[in-house]
Amino acid sequence: xxxxxxxxxxxxxxxxxxxxxxxxxxxxxxxxxxxxxxxxxxxxxxxxxxxxxxxxxxxxxxxxxxxxxxxxxxxxxxxxxxxxxxxxxxxxxxxxxxxxxxxxxxxxxxxxxxxxxxxxxxxxxxxxxxxxxxxxxxxxxxxxxxxxxxxxxxxxxxxxxxxxxxxxxxxxxxxxxxxxxxxxxxxxxxxxxxxxxxxxxxxxxxxxxxxxxxxxxxxxxxxxxxxxxxxxxxxxxxxxxxxxxxxxxxxxxxxxxx
Ligand code: NAD
Numbered sequence: 001x002x003x004x005x006x007x008x009x010x011x012x013x014x015x016x017x018x019x020x021x022x023x024x025x026x027x028x029x030x031x032x033x034x035x036x037x038x039x040x041x042x043x044x045x046x047x048x049x050x051x052x053x054x055x056x057x058x059x060x061x062x063x064x065x066x067x068x069x070x071x072x073x074x075x076x077x078x079x080x081x082x083x084x085x086x087x088x089x090x091x092x093x094x095x096x097x098x099x100x101x102x103x104x105x106x107x108x109x110x111x112x113x114x115x116x117x118x119x120x121x122x123x124x125x126x127x128x129x130x131x132x133x134x135x136x137x138x139x140x141x142x143x144x145x146x147x148x149x150x151x152x153x154x155x156x157x158x159x160x161x162x163x164x165x166x167x168x169x170x171x172x173x174x175x176x177x178x179x180x181x182x183x184x185x186x187x188x189x190x191x192x193x194x195x196x197x198x199x200x201x202x203x204x205x206x207x208x209x210x211x212x213x214x215x216x217x218x219x220x221x222x223x224x225x226x227x228x229x230x231x232x233x234x235x236x237x238x239x240x241x242x243x244x245x246x247x248x249x250x251x252x253x254x255x256x257x258x
Contacts, residue, residue, distance in 0.1 A: 002238040005030035008079040010072070010123075012062060012115065013037045013089025015044040017188030018138060021226020022086055022233050027053030029234055031084060034075045036060055054079075062089045062115035063107060072122040081130065084237055085123045087116035087160070088138040092190050094149040094197065105152045112156035113163070120167055124176070133176035134237045137164045138229075141184050141252045147217075157182075161248045168246030177245050179236055184252030185214060187223040220253030 009026040013019045015037030027033050027048045033055040035044055041057050048055035056078055060071035075082050090112045093104040116137055127133025142150060143157035160180060167178040185191055191213075199209035214221050232251055235241055250256050 002029045002234045004084070004237060007083040007237075008032040008034065008075065008081060009084035009086065010034040010075050010082050010119070011036065011086040011088055012119065013111075014086075015039045015041055015057075017190060018183065018186055018226045018229055019086070019088040020044055020047060022088065022136075022138075022230045023048055023055075024051060025227070025230025025234050026084065026086075026237070027051035027055065029237070032079045034058060034071070034079070034082070036062075036071060037089065063110040065114075065118050068115060068118040069122060072119065076126070081126045082123045083127070083130070083132060084134045084136070085119055086136045086138065086233060087119055089115060090138070090140075090153075090156075090190070092150070092153050092194070094194065095151075096149060097151045100151055108152035109156050109159075112153065113159045116160055116163060120163070120178075124167075124171070127176045128171075128174060131175040133171075134241070135164075135167060135176070135178040136233050136236055137161075137178070137180040139164070139180040139182045139248060141182050141217075141250060141255045143180060143182050143248060144250065144256050164248065165246045172245055175242075177236070177241060179241075179244055179246065180248045181229060181232055181236075182248050182250045182252060182256070183224050183229055184218045184220075184250075184255040185223055186226060186229070188226070191223075218253040218255050219258065222253060224251050224253060
């Protein structure tokens with residue numbers, strides 16, 4: 001078991017899906033949790049508090065640097081610092097480059113990439129001062145390879161892997177590590193929307209659309225789970241993770257092995 005008693009973890013976009021699963025794992029390991037994101041905040045807080053962890057929520061919109069700064073200040077005031085930063089907030093939109101809505105491009109770059117620059121630059125001084133910190137960027141297989149129709153997402157996730165490498169190099173001689181995790185398909189609201197779109201486009205059932213989505217890309221034929229990703233984050237937060245630096249760690253059922 002990884003013991004994170006006395007540590008504080010901020011997980012962006014943690015009211016649902018992967019972020020909530022990661023926050024749950026960190027809470028079970030004893031960390032204080034700062035949640036962020038929209039939707040059913042009370043349910044997310046209840047899920048984390050059920051682990052015995054102390055949890056608060058901040059509704060910062062990851063598109064806005066000023067709101068991110070306010071969230072980081074609140075976390076420091078409430079818990080004294082941020083030891084573990086998980087940059088997870090993300091959105092998706094699927095369209096060909098020439099049809100890609102410009103406002104969607106701007107939002108995806110802001111939420112999936114630029115927000116991590118802001119949280120990282122604001123968290124690093126405290127981590128350096130205590131000579132311990134963990135920054136985990138939830139990228140994607142799309143930080144390593146492309147897929148048609150996902151220009152903004154693939155550009156942002158490749159950028160996030162790049163930010164991970166530079167942050168890891170700048171902190172290489174310290175107790176702060178920075179790594180990216182690159183999941184394949186995980187069955188969350190973000191992917192459910194893509195399954196619904198395939199079902200509609202191909203006039204097939206949801207189950208058939210789900211199987212088609214997986215068989216196109218993910219050799220395991222199974223979704224990765226938020227719990228499995230939470231356990232990988234715990235490993236990176238443990239002493240076993242001390243020398244894992246600047247990695248882009250795929251957990252993708254074999255997607256990028258092809
Ligand atoms: P999700 O839609 O279930 O959750 C996204 C979270 O981000 C929610 O808490 C939502 O409220 C929050 N969010 C959205 N816009 C926000 C904003 N402007 N400001 C603050 N919070 C905002 O999605 P998910 O599938 O759990 O995705 C989480 C991360 O994992 C994303 O970065 C995504 O790119 C990445 N990822 C997902 C998959 C997958 O298959 N689901 C695969 C690889 C990577």
